[in-house]
Amino acid sequence: MVEAPDLKESIADAVQEYASKKREEGVKSLSRMNPEKVGLILYLFSLGVSQSQMVKRHKICHKTIKKTLMEYADHLGKWTEVGARLSKQLFLNLHSLEEDIIEAVRERMESGKLKPNFRDVYYVSTAKEKSWQQAHRIEERKKETTFTRNVVSQEDYEKVLAKARERMRGSLS
Numbered sequence: 001m002v003e004a005p006d007l008k009e010s011i012a013d014a015v016q017e018y019a020s021k022k023r024e025e026g027v028k029s030l031s032r033m034n035p036e037k038v039g040l041i042l043y044l045f046s047l048g049v050s051q052s053q054m055v056k057r058h059k060i061c062h063k064t065i066k067k068t069l070m071e072y073a074d075h076l077g078k079w080t081e082v083g084a085r086l087s088k089q090l091f092l093n094l095h096s097l098e099e100d101i102i103e104a105v106r107e108r109m110e111s112g113k114l115k116p117n118f119r120d121v122y123y124v125s126t127a128k129e130k131s132w133q134q135a136h137r138i139e140e141r142k143k144e145t146t147f148t149r150n151v152v153s154q155e156d157y158e159k160v161l162a163k164a165r166e167r168m169r170g171s172l173s
Contacts, residue, residue: 011042014072030068041068048134091131098124 015035022029031038037060044054045065054060101124108114 007046008039008043011039011046015039015042018071029071030064031071037064038068038072041065042072045069048137050134050137088135091128091135094124094128094131098128 012035015031015038019029019031019035022032040058041054041060041064044058051062051065054065055062098121102121105114105121
């Protein structure tokens with residue numbers, strides 16, 4: 001997969017840029033103190049890994065995750081696109097592996113070398129389910145990151161304000 005190294009490099013560049021900015025401002029920042037941790041959080045988030053999974057598997061504090069994601073909100077959209085493709089590829093690979101295992105188990109059962117056992121497929125099925133959830137979590141995040149705030153010019157604001165004042169004067173008389 002060519003995209004994973006590109007995603008990691010893009011994240012690393014953004015972390016270094018942000019750390020430099022904070023260094024110039026003289027502000028303490030996790031990007032300055034531990035850029036690897038920031039990069040890991042952003043990479044995992046881009047792949048659709050939940051915050052709870054980051055806490056459990058990587059021992060990262062929820063507060064740290066949230067703060068990091070807020071600091072890099074402007075970048076998350078483009079990274080999520082790449083992460084979605086990577087997660088979908090992982091899901092397809094696991095799906096294919098599951099089918100191969102099922103076929104091998106079927107052959108062993110038909111030859112009498114194996115009696116059916118639920119555990120033969122359980123672990124791969126569980127991994128496949130988690131991968132599917134992760135890929136769909138990314139789709140939800142893509143929708144969240146495409147939200148755009150309506151920007152109003154000062155002139156439009158003043159026009160609306162004037163109309164509101166005019167209506168208020170009219171309702172008072």
